[in-house]
Amino acid sequence: MKIISCIKPVPDPASRLVINETKTWIKDQDLTFVASEADNYALEEALRLKEKHGGEVVVISMGGEEAARVLRSGLAMGADRAIHLFDEKFKGADEFAAAEALAEAIRKDGGADLILTGVQSDDLGTGMTGVMLAEFLGIGHATVVVGVEANPDAKTLRAKRELEGGMNETVELPVPALLTIQFGINQPRYASLKGIMAAKKKEMKVLAAADLGLADHQVGRAGAMYEVKEVLIPERKSRVEILTGTPEEAAAKLVEKLRKEAKVL
């Protein structure tokens, strides 16, 4: 089974984030980047499936040095090789442009039986890249996956999805397929010292836009379907209201407000 696990580098959650001068993103020059948390669950799931069924796990990421960094971590965790989409032209990509570039890279790598992504990223959190990637590749997908069972002989897999209201559903898909992995599906492993040492010898293929056969208007900001107009911190509002009357009357008013205005009862 060939499994490709997609990793997005995001600012370390412990960082202090400051909005940039143009108010279109945060100042990210000096930040430390780590793999988006859900992508760690996806990679762990990929490694477990490989341990069970054999094959290889390839990690892929797009970006500058921060992408190389998360790919190295992936290799240290146990992925077999890495693909780094590295080109100035990729900058400013939205989910659509990122998915198209990832799709071309995966196609160029000979496709995969299974592609895993995190359910959503820690920064933008739209949860769209995985789904779009499946569309670009013309394969089936399942989202918010909390359990995976592969049947490589039958070329199918079963994915347990999380629904609203505390329910799950199990779906069966033909492979190749793409799954977006929910937080908490497993406990991601840490890199062993052997893993870290072995990672130094593993292949990291670097691909630019031209290697993917993508034209300038298809990648990065030019290939994006939307543009970020402003990044802002929501205004905080607080309202104080003193409820008058006897304690019984005030309590009744409070319950009424909690029920109708705050809608918490």
Added chain:
Amino acid sequence: MQTELHESLRKGVRELCARFPDPYWRELDAQRAYPTAFVKTLTEAGYLAALIPEEYGGAGLHITEAAIILEEINRAGCNSGACHAQMYIMGTLLRHGNVEQKRRYLPKIANGELRLQAFGVSEPTTGSDTTQLKTMAVRKGDKYVVNGQKVWISRAEHSDLMLMIARTTPVEQVKKRSEGLSVLLVDMREAVGHGIAIRPIRTMMNHATTELFIDDLEVPVENLIGEEGKGFKYLLDGLNAERILIAAECIGDGRWFVERATRYAKERVVFGRPIGQNQGIQFPIAKAHVHVESADLMRIRAAELFDNGQPCGPEANMAKLLAADASWEAANMAVQTFGGFGFAEEYDVERKFRETRLYQVAPVSTNLILSFIAEHVLGLPRSY
């Protein structure tokens, strides 16, 4: 490339340590219990085999990397003291053992099958004056018969093998008192109850230290490490590595204290503002930070010299002194910053405070480092 490796090591160790959060250590501390699960996990992940050459199943890394591993353990709130010796005691075996000994033991030390993390040096009556030690090993045929007593032998109960230094030639028969000492490898699995009795010593922190009573212990001659009578020299040449590694642990502790104190000082609001807004609180934190970071530079320098095979005695000793002082200062600062909560077990500051205090005394006392610098670096008369 090196920075990438260092970054991966830090990240790997940090993620492993995250599985052993504060309550794990707090609980062990209350029971004075050994962190078996932590040490097992660290060993299985290969981190304690960092210094063992690849041909013997280790990672073949250098002191710089080993120091980073121990630093990160302590920085995460865990305690390297429980297992750091598994990393470096084998150095004596590696440098002075014969091929047969190395082939027999190193691969198993690398994979954790054998724990070599005790070194029997100190004795009740000799302290730091090692050449005066009284434990005697008398050769009888193909065995040494050992009698004596050792104290402050850490992790003896959690070691399958122990290195021990004993006098093989009586002091009156040698030219210099540093001669006539030998290093023996003791198989604790056989020795305990058959020549060695272990008495655990309960201390102010959770550190598995013991006293050993050695009574007609038989050690096969093949377990002699290196040449007979050269043990003191072997002991000395492992010290710089130990100094650098312990310095790194102190740096880790220091950073832990500074990070915890900073966070607390930001969150704790008294008199209507975070206490960290008061210079009386923020200056000691800033000062501790400055001292930890400057000690770190000396530790990096010492490690660099060591890894390039250059003499590093002064730097290794200075790094140990600076780092131990910086971590102790940071510990005091953290207790002060946390106020009453600094004394409460559930804040973990008091535990780390007790743990880092050790490094003012062990594995070498601050005074002995100053004596070394005064005598060997500054050329002042020997003071002891």
